[in-house]
Amino acid sequence: MTTALPLDRTYAEQLDAADPLARFRDSFARAGGNQIYLDGNSLGPLPLATQARIAEVVSQEWGAGLVSSWDHWVGLPRETGDLVGEHLVGAAPGQTLVSDSTTVNLFKLVNAALDAQPGRRVIITDDDNFPTDRYVLQGIAAQRGCELRMIHTDLDEGVSEDALRSALGPDVALVSLSHVAYRSGALADMPRITDLVHDCGALMLWDLCHSIGAVPIELDASGADLAVGCTYKYVNAGPGAPAILYVRTGLQSRLRQPVWGWFGQADQFAMGPAYDPVPGIEHFATGTPQILGTVAVAEGTKLLGEAGMARLRAKSVTLTGYLIYLADQWLAPHGFSLASPRADARRGGHVTLSHPDAWRISQALIAAGVTGDYRTPDRLRLGPAAVITRFTDIWDAMDRLRTIMADGTYSSLAPPLSRVT
Numbered sequence: 001m002t003t004a005l006p007l008d009r010t011y012a013e014q015l016d017a018a019d020p021l022a023r024f025r026d027s028f029a030r031a032g033g034n035q036i037y038l039d040g041n042s043l044g045p046l047p048l049a050t051q052a053r054i055a056e057v058v059s060q061e062w063g064a065g066l067v068s069s070w071d072h073w074v075g076l077p078r079e080t081g082d083l084v085g086e087h088l089v090g091a092a093p094g095q096t097l098v099s100d101s102t103t104v105n106l107f108k109l110v111n112a113a114l115d116a117q118p119g120r121r122v123i124i125t126d127d128d129n130f131p132t133d134r135y136v137l138q139g140i141a142a143q144r145g146c147e148l149r150m151i152h153t154d155l156d157e158g159v160s161e162d163a164l165r166s167a168l169g170p171d172v173a174l175v176s177l178s179h180v181a182y183r184s185g186a187l188a189d190m191p192r193i194t195d196l197v198h199d200c201g202a203l204m205l206w207d208l209c210h211s212i213g214a215v216p217i218e219l220d221a222s223g224a225d226l227a228v229g230c231t232y233k234y235v236n237a238g239p240g241a242p243a244i245l246y247v248r249t250g251l252q253s254r255l256r257q258p259v260w261g262w263f264g265q266a267d268q269f270a271m272g273p274a275y276d277p278v279p280g281i282e283h284f285a286t287g288t289p290q291i292l293g294t295v296a297v298a299e300g301t302k303l304l305g306e307a308g309m310a311r312l313r314a315k316s317v318t319l320t321g322y323l324i325y326l327a328d329q330w331l332a333p334h335g336f337s338l339a340s341p342r343a344d345a346r347r348g349g350h351v352t353l354s355h356p357d358a359w360r361i362s363q364a365l366i367a368a369g370v371t372g373d374y375r376t377p378d379r380l381r382l383g384p385a386a387v388i389t390r391f392t393d394i395w396d397a398m399d400r401l402r403t404i405m406a407d408g409t410y411s412s413l414a415p416p417l418s419r420v421t
Helices: 009-017 022-027 048-062 066-073 076-089 102-115 131-144 161-167 190-199 291-307 309-334 358-367 391-407
Strands: 096-098 122-126 147-151 172-178 203-207 226-229 244-247 351-354 373-375 379-382
Touching (some): 022 291, 048 066, 076 096, 102 131, 102 203, 102 226, 102 244, 122 131, 122 161, 147 161, 161 172, 309 351, 358 373, 358 379, 358 391
Parallel strands (some): 122 147, 203 226
Antiparallel strands (some): 096 244
């Protein structure tokens, strides 16, 4: 039974006054006026420290230092990967690398995993996994003559362990799933699912895009084999920032990634005639790293590390639970239903609400100064970022949304679907 909460704004103000993370709000650039940003699950806000650090890299390290700056730039992907491992994904040093995009990292790790599992020709994922994951897996399966076995996922509740269990067998080489579902925010049980996969002799690859920086992750403790994830959402590293990849230590010597680039080469500047991969995690590097993006990953990670993932998660659960409570009270009478898990332990960092007119409502909400986003078929996603979002932001956003529904003006909107929703 849900505990009744006060519905007046004063309650939200009290929560803000008691928030131990409130000071971090001043660490970010913010839009002026009455704008409320609830899309941290798509693009995180800009940390002021990142803005200053990038300016320093551009003016001093690139502008003045020029090519000599490569003496310290060259180690940034590994160093920043270790920082991410320590603060955000629960990985000991030497297992996490900042490199390429999520899509490219997925391609590298899936091919390497399949090569390491001779005689096993099945890849498993779910039919509501993020599109880039499904597309990459479809392409690899077609190229290699493998079977891609899709398990059905409930759009609101996420991956079913029973459905996965039924699909597993001695022919399975790799299972690739998202830790947090992009559409609903459903949070998968990483240790339990990883154990299921290992019981049949398969390798487990986790996509952390919607969980890194939003929920505590323990890759080492869970026994995960591989992971990928972007950094431009809750890590706040900016549009196009490089992704991360993780390969557990005990697996690194078994895997050889398919993109043989010179940053993965032993004795790189010997310019040797043949590819000889460097031992360890840097073997999974490819070409010249994105220095500005990697610096942004480091700064975002340091900020979240200072805030602490346990405190960020505790606040996130309270924020999203408060949002759901207000939606139940104010929006359910207008035809909204919850399209995310209600249980705190099953929910990541964002909340999805379903309504037949979700697209038009999302556009009316943006016009009212609240930025969320829309996902098919009829979903309004709201992603508060615990490091910056206030409880009064949640109250005000829900208040504006109920006003939109009460006056009905959204129904006269006929905006075409834009390329970015």
